Amino acid sequence: MSTIIKPYPPARCLLYITSMIDRARAKRLAGLAITSVLLSACFDDGGDESSILRGDEAAARGDMDAALAEYRLAVRRGSDDAPALTRVAHTYAQMGRIDEAGEFYGRAVEEDPDFADQAVSDMVRLARAARDRDDLFGLTSAMEAAMSFRPGITMQDMALPLARQYFRSGEYAKALPYYQASIAAMQEDTLPDVVFEAGSAYDEVGDCRRALHYYEQYRRLISRYQRSEVDWKIGSCSQRLARDLRDEGEDEEALFHIERTIELGEPRSDQASAYVEMAEILSDLGRCQDAMDAYDQVGRVDQTGTSPFVDLARWRYDQLRFQGPARGGLGTGC
Structure with missing residues (x-):
């Protein structure tokens, strides 16, 4: 088996393995064996390789709690290199645990910046899941983590939820660029409420000139009775x-x-x-x-x-x- 499987670049490997896990579940032991070897081929691990291997096997059969326990054990025993930390982070991400995933991805990326793409991918996925369940706090936490790995990253579908979460928490300056991005993306279909919120955010930071621009635009979009x-x-x-x-x-x-x-x-x-x-x-x-x-x-x-x-x-x-x-x-x- 080892003669035909080539290591994948680490940042892409876990994405590939995630799909293989689903196949392993369907094909039981045969799939499990294949996926375990693939996981081991991703990284050149140090430290407690037996714990990592057991974690890979648990992940392949969908037992994320057991996988996490093994990966955490490996890290405690000295496997605190980027691949091991990324396994922990990715497992947390699979479990929907935003803060823990962000923390361990942060440690992994600090060790090896090549894992930044994998970190961003997982954190953006978590952000979208949080948005879909109306968890704006989780959305904000996940996107802030993603942006710490890739500063300047913008996701148009995240702009308005982020703007509104920052606005509601009183972080008006942080809300402003997301309101701008959201309004720019809407173009001719701009929602009046979004324009009003943008004006209010500028008003709150003391920029009346820009606030008036949005207030006047909002006023034109609504009836005189409103x-x-x-x-x-x-x-x-x-x-x-x-x-x-x-x-x-x-x-x-x-x-x-x-x-x-x-x-x-x-x-x-x-x-x-x-x-x-x-x-x-x-x-x-x-x-x-x-x-x-x-x-x-x-x-x-x-x-x-x-x-x-x-x-x-x-x-x-x-x-x-x-x-x-x-x-x-x-x-x-x-």
Whole structure:
């Protein structure tokens, strides 16, 4: 038998043997003997070869618990080279145990990077199985392990589940590239909810400019009767972005965004402050009458009747009306 069986490259060998195990189950002892020899041909093992051989035989007959026990025994007795560690990892993967498979594949790949492809294959298979049973935590764990072996690996069918799991766990920055990949893959068939979630993730990390891009896209995809939540988010994010832009001296762009907050009328509780901020920008731009008109609206939109913005708006309105251009830092335009 040994004269006709050639060793397979380790990273491909276990994939081949997995198919042989199924044949061995059907053909009983004859298949078992063949599969055992094939398993032994995969690697040049050191350490406790008898435990490894017994593990191979147990794996061939489908007794994964016995196989795992033998492989673990071999590792404890000194067979801690990459082939032995990979046997342990692959057995854990066959049993659906994600964390243990990832741990032992990590040790194996550290010993011999040639096993990375086998590790990725098993971990991606585990990730898909986790996705199919709605185990998003298992999906994330398996894919993180796969990406540790092949950084940058992308699986389009995994992008959205990964994005949502990271989003739900509050890891918004990690969620973003997966939302981007998911939306890119959908192209014309983009789901509105996915677009909204992407915007919310950008919002959570403080990137209102990109958040607004997705919020506005989502708003166009839904009916006007469904827009209350996204209008609130657009209004809030626009006001925050306007403040940042004003601090940077970008008054024209700041005005565009604060006007969007006022146009949508959301958040309602912030409309008084939004009109004051718009008036101040207009004043700085030298648009004095427009600034006065904006100040004049503060009392109308104030919901409390006691807002300090009302008093501020009246004072600034009177200043512009009766005193003319301000001197001393109240705006370079009016």
